[in-house]
Amino acid sequence: MTADTITIDAPDGSRFDAYRALPECGHGPAVIVLQEIFGVNRHIREVCDFYAEEGYVAIAPDLFHQFDAGIELGYEPADFEQAFGYFQRLDVDRTVADIGATVATARAMDAVVADDQAGGVGVVGFCLGGKLAYLAAARCDVDAAVGYYGVGIDDALDLADKIRCPMALHFGGLDKFSPPETIKEIRTAFAGHNDVQVFVYDNADHAFNRWGNDHYNPGAARLAHTRTLAVLRSALGPHYDLAALADHHFELEFAARDVDETMKTMVAEPYVNHVPTMTGGTGYENLKRFYKHHFIPKNPADLQMKPISRTVGVDRMVDEFVLCFTHDCEIDWLLPGIEPTGKYVEIPFVVIVAFRGDKLYNEHIYWDQASLLVQIGKLDPAGLPIAGIETARKLLDKDQPSNDLMPNWATSADKD
Known part of the structure; x- marks a missing residue:
């Protein structure tokens, strides 16, 4: 400006x-x-x-x-x-x-x-x-x-x-x-x-x-x-197509893998926060460093997203999807410090993208880190109210079992 x-x-x-x-x-x-x-x-x-x-x-x-x-x-x-x-x-x-x-x-x-x-x-x-x-x-x-x-x-x-x-x-x-x-x-x-x-x-x-x-x-x-x-x-007005702006940003991140072009889609001082691991960056220089060295080149070869829903508001968009990949490299932003396990993973994700005008301002990204650790064999779910790939399967198919982690579920079977 x-x-x-x-x-x-x-x-x-x-x-x-x-x-x-x-x-x-x-x-x-x-x-x-x-x-x-x-x-x-x-x-x-x-x-x-x-x-x-x-x-x-x-x-x-x-x-x-x-x-x-x-x-x-x-x-x-x-x-x-x-x-x-x-x-x-x-x-x-x-x-x-x-x-x-x-x-x-x-x-x-x-x-x-x-x-x-x-x-x-x-x-x-x-x-x-x-x-x-x-x-x-x-x-x-x-x-x-x-x-x-x-x-x-x-x-x-x-x-x-x-x-x-x-x-x-x-x-x-x-x-x-x-x-x-x-x-x-x-x-x-x-x-x-x-x-x-x-x-x-x-x-x-x-x-x-x-x-x-x-x-x-x-x-x-x-x-x-x-x-x-x-x-x-x-x-x-002005009226912006926030979904199209976000999709262009994602294409530059995951398909083109072009750091400089990705940064051009964002405001002068943006930030990204992957909430479970607190990875990302605040400000242009820190975020560009993160994208260049720890995010864009640090994603598995078979990474894909299975969309579930999208909600677009006046200044933000919420995407719900299942992230699928084989853990074939160290993923700094998702599993920092963990060597590749070769395990296949499916994780429900929620990404909230905020905009200022026609530029992305920030992204807040959420997922279940416990389920992810279970799927790569780093966390034993026995006795804990957590699940592995079942969380993604349930999200994709509502008819998958519910309440399997709830020991008291059976006690209400004969109750009004």
């Missing part, structure tokens, strides 16, 4: 700057990123870069320019005090008008397109920006809106019926600024709006999406982002 600073004409005759990040292809739908109370600081610029990776023209307008140009605060106590001062003095109507001007500017950009047609514009806001995203949905003619832990939305619920675009609101269950009674009030106001979703993340606090912050909650942040993308992709 590339980034620059643009200038926007405000309705009151003033002008203000905005940070803009462009996706690698140079065009896409627009997402207006609405700041927290700390200005367009490093974090907000990184959020724009993040959405550019997802395929959007991401624009963060300087909404504090009514005080001074380029206000950028950190998270020390003095910064918080200054930030709350700006928050308390903010002219909200003027700010919403500035957001409207940003939306209009985005719509006029040559770079703002979706699926080869004139692209839509959405807003995504955080904290102060979360409420502003809600107000923009009501007053700025946007095509989609998402608010993260917006404070004060409950004070503007009289605007609920003015919202015509899809909208998602994210809240932390531990957020004292948006207690349960506030969230209930918001849900009640939108009970009849099928395009409005309110999500609560039980173990998350305010600012759960601000990475590097004490309240950052990676699980809640990832789930909220997927739900945000569901709103944006549906309303704005």
Whole structure:
């Protein structure tokens, strides 16, 4: 992606700057990123870069320019005090008008397109920006809106019926600024709006999406982002064929065995985690080293995958299959440190592939290591609730026996 600073004409005759990040292809739908109370600081610029990776023209307008140009605060106590001062003095109507001007500017950009047609514009806001995203949905003619832990939305619920675009609101269950009674009030106001979703993340606090912050909650942040993308992709695009992207990546790995081309299908800093053995790599250099020396050339000659199911979502794909091979080489990623046994193996696998835009971001791979060790003769299953190749055979044929590992199964034969 590339980034620059643009200038926007405000309705009151003033002008203000905005940070803009462009996706690698140079065009896409627009997402207006609405700041927290700390200005367009490093974090907000990184959020724009993040959405550019997802395929959007991401624009963060300087909404504090009514005080001074380029206000950028950190998270020390003095910064918080200054930030709350700006928050308390903010002219909200003027700010919403500035957001409207940003939306209009985005719509006029040559770079703002979706699926080869004139692209839509959405807003995504955080904290102060979360409420502003809600107000923009009501007053700025946007095509989609998402608010993260917006404070004060409950004070503007009289605007609920003015919202015509899809909208998602994210809240932390531990957020004292948006207690349960506030969230209930918001849900009640939108009970009849099928395009409005309110999500609560039980173990998350305010600012759960601000990475590097004490309240950052990676699980809640990832789930909220997927739900945000569901709103944006549906309303704005861009639309990617994730299955085709993944299949191309797999072909380069297993058929072409081309490390450099495989890496080109991934984001700048990807990661792979084979969960049972904790093998893989984080970051471009480590992952390329892993692929080049420990994965692509370290697979058996007869390796094959028997597909079971595939589920494709908005930003990830789940493949379920049986991996079959003869253990004819040391497989660093699967059986590290174990010499070839010559045994034939069939193992159920699950691969979860996450994407950013049209590139793979990460892969989480799961399998039953105990069953694998049984099949190569390295683990005695006697007296243990584990099985060998039977696990794969059962997955491929539902009529194979069930409950053979359960000693108490026979005791329920005559029970209702």
